[in-house]
Amino acid sequence: MKILVCISNVPDTTTKVTFTDNNSQFNINGVQFILNPYDEIALAKAIELTDNGNGTVTVINIGEANAEPTIRKALAIGAHDAVRINGNPKDAWFVACQLAHYIKENEFDLILTGRESIDYNGSKIASMLGELLSIPSISIVKKLTIDSGIAHLEREIEGGIESLSVPLPIVLGASEGVAEPKIPNMRGIMAARTKPLTVVESIEVESYTEIINFETPTPRGQVKLINADDTNQLIGLLHNEAKVI
Amino acid sequence: MSVLLYVEHSEGKFKKSTFELVSYASEIAVRNQTTLTAISIGNVENEELFTLGKYGVDKILNVNSSNLRNFNNQAFASVIAEVVNKLGSDLIILSSTFSGRGLAPRIAAKLRAGLADNVVSLPNQADGKFIIKNMAFSGKAIANVEIKSTIKVISLSANSYKVVENNKPIEIEDFISKVKDADFSSIINEIVRSTDKVSLPDAEIVVSGGRGLKGSENWVMLEELADLLGAALACSKPVSDAGWRPHNEHVGQTGISVSPNLYIAVGISGAIQHLAGISSSKVIVVINRDPDAPFFKVADYGIVGDAFEVIPKLINAVKEYKASA
Numbered sequence A: 001m002k003i004l005v006c007i008s009n010v011p012d013t014t015t016k017v018t019f020t021d022n023n024s025q026f027n028i029n030g031v032q033f034i035l036n037p038y039d040e041i042a043l044a045k046a047i048e049l050t051d052n053g054n055g056t057v058t059v060i061n062i063g064e065a066n067a068e069p070t071i072r073k074a075l076a077i078g079a080h081d082a083v084r085i086n087g088n089p090k091d092a093w094f095v096a097c098q099l100a101h102y103i104k105e106n107e108f109d110l111i112l113t114g115r116e117s118i119d120y121n122g123s124k125i126a127s128m129l130g131e132l133l134s135i136p137s138i139s140i141v142k143k144l145t146i147d148s149g150i151a152h153l154e155r156e157i158e159g160g161i162e163s164l165s166v167p168l169p170i171v172l173g174a175s176e177g178v179a180e181p182k183i184p185n186m187r188g189i190m191a192a193r194t195k196p197l198t199v200v201e202s203i204e205v206e207s208y209t210e211i212i213n214f215e216t217p218t219p220r221g222q223v224k225l226i227n228a229d230d231t232n233q234l235i236g237l238l239h240n241e242a243k244v245i
Numbered sequence B: 001m002s003v004l005l006y007v008e009h010s011e012g013k014f015k016k017s018t019f020e021l022v023s024y025a026s027e028i029a030v031r032n033q034t035t036l037t038a039i040s041i042g043n044v045e046n047e048e049l050f051t052l053g054k055y056g057v058d059k060i061l062n063v064n065s066s067n068l069r070n071f072n073n074q075a076f077a078s079v080i081a082e083v084v085n086k087l088g089s090d091l092i093i094l095s096s097t098f099s100g101r102g103l104a105p106r107i108a109a110k111l112r113a114g115l116a117d118n119v120v121s122l123p124n125q126a127d128g129k130f131i132i133k134n135m136a137f138s139g140k141a142i143a144n145v146e147i148k149s150t151i152k153v154i155s156l157s158a159n160s161y162k163v164v165e166n167n168k169p170i171e172i173e174d175f176i177s178k179v180k181d182a183d184f185s186s187i188i189n190e191i192v193r194s195t196d197k198v199s200l201p202d203a204e205i206v207v208s209g210g211r212g213l214k215g216s217e218n219w220v221m222l223e224e225l226a227d228l229l230g231a232a233l234a235c236s237k238p239v240s241d242a243g244w245r246p247h248n249e250h251v252g253q254t255g256i257s258v259s260p261n262l263y264i265a266v267g268i269s270g271a272i273q274h275l276a277g278i279s280s281s282k283v284i285v286v287i288n289r290d291p292d293a294p295f296f297k298v299a300d301y302g303i304v305g306d307a308f309e310v311i312p313k314l315i316n317a318v319k320e321y322k323a324s325a
Ligand SMILES: Cc1cc2nc3c(=O)[nH]c(=O)nc-3n(C[C@H](O)[C@H](O)[C@H](O)COP(=O)(O)OP(=O)(O)OC[C@H]3O[C@@H](n4cnc5c(N)ncnc54)[C@H](O)[C@@H]3O)c2cc1C
Pocket: A013, A037, B209, B210, B211, B212, B213, B235, B236, B237, B238, B239, B250, B251, B252, B253, B254, B255, B266, B267, B268, B269, B270, B271, B272, B273, B274, B277, B287, B288, B289, B290, B293, B305, B306, B307, B308
């Protein structure tokens, strides 16, 4: 089985989000970039599925050279090879078109993404890619097994879980529960240095959206502290002042 | 501008997020002096469809063929695209629910349309442009996004627009789609709904517990509080990791994001990854025995105290309030 794991390079979860150039650009100054946590889950699952030696795991990133430490990390965790499509991943459509172009030329049985990237939280890539490839796409997958070319999985729905069976090829957005993230060991880190990382140029894509600028949400005022014995006062405030009950 | 609205239902019933969506779309239709057409896919009784007239829908296309009873983003995207092409719609509006977020990108990709998701405002259409606000960076920022394509797709975040009544006579028309079974291949084996209680993503009030509650047995009091308030339950990640609560209740960076009107956090420290999932809540109440817990910095109201003493008192206060209301 040939598996492709799409990985994104995102600001560390504890990053303080600020902007530059009249609030039009995310300020990457001093920001630590990491492998998107959901992509770690997708990658761990892909490695698990090919553990018995039948199959390969390729990781792919649409990004610039500064994404390479994250790609190497994915190789250290256990991917067999990596591809970087050189370009600025400016929106989901751009990324999905690059991925689709690559996948059409290099077939895969299973394409895994994370449920969402933790920066723009789009949750868009898996579905766009499924559409561009005319194959099923399921997001927020919580469980996955593969048996004779059929994926048996569970996806999260509002207030419940749906279990499905879908023939491969398929695009899945992995979420918590699919696998436990793997930590690279020393052997993996050494091996990652010599594993193949191919760089290809991106294709032209028409852009349909543009971020004009960012705003930061208005900070909440000072917290109003209420005495632990005055729970009635809290209820009163929630009713009369905040008007939420 | 011609607006098409996809109205999502759950087992044949519309939920609050759909009424918010209709109210929102109705305002856009009014501003653009156009009518509002909605499409419903699956088995929804006419009686239920009629309720949408109350919020401003002029016409509903009802797609209820047996092969389209269950949600399937691939098939549903084909049906919606078929309708868009037939009606010449140029703005398609959906809810940012789990299903909506799996569907909107497929529609956008199919129609070569620009997509904004997690939208939290009406569009700014000044100077013939279309600029809209959406949440980004796990609630730490809002992006102003311009959609430049002729056809536009947007998905509205829950609890970001008030339900407004705008009674209209509504017309229901059955629509037979040309989509064939061969266009989609997934088979649904089973759907398990967690409970008949309020579902977390669309709850208006959420009561959430953290490691400070010490063990699953102590959720009895949170459950009682939640029941009294008509709230959904949530928890921090370590709580679901420890198996005290199911994973679908875990909110935050790696769980679900919620934006209720009221979020009550009990025994949760307020780590940045937790805040990522709840920071767009309108009002936040924090109950924690540590006055230096980071959560107090982002709270509107706080009680410094032991949850095991405060929660029973709070339950009594809610009971008194309800008795007097
Ligand atoms: C990549 C990554 C992703 C993560 N994603 C998430 C996520 O999605 N969601 C999430 O929640 N966490 C997430 N975390 C974990 C997060 O960093 C915190 O560890 C976690 O939120 C802490 O949970 P907690 O507040 O319940 O526990 P603690 O941090 O242990 O806090 C317990 C709190 O309870 C208070 N307390 C104790 N006893 C009482 C009492 N009797 N009465 C009142 N208060 C009491 C304490 O003062 C303390 O503030 C993530 C971490 C990483 C690295």
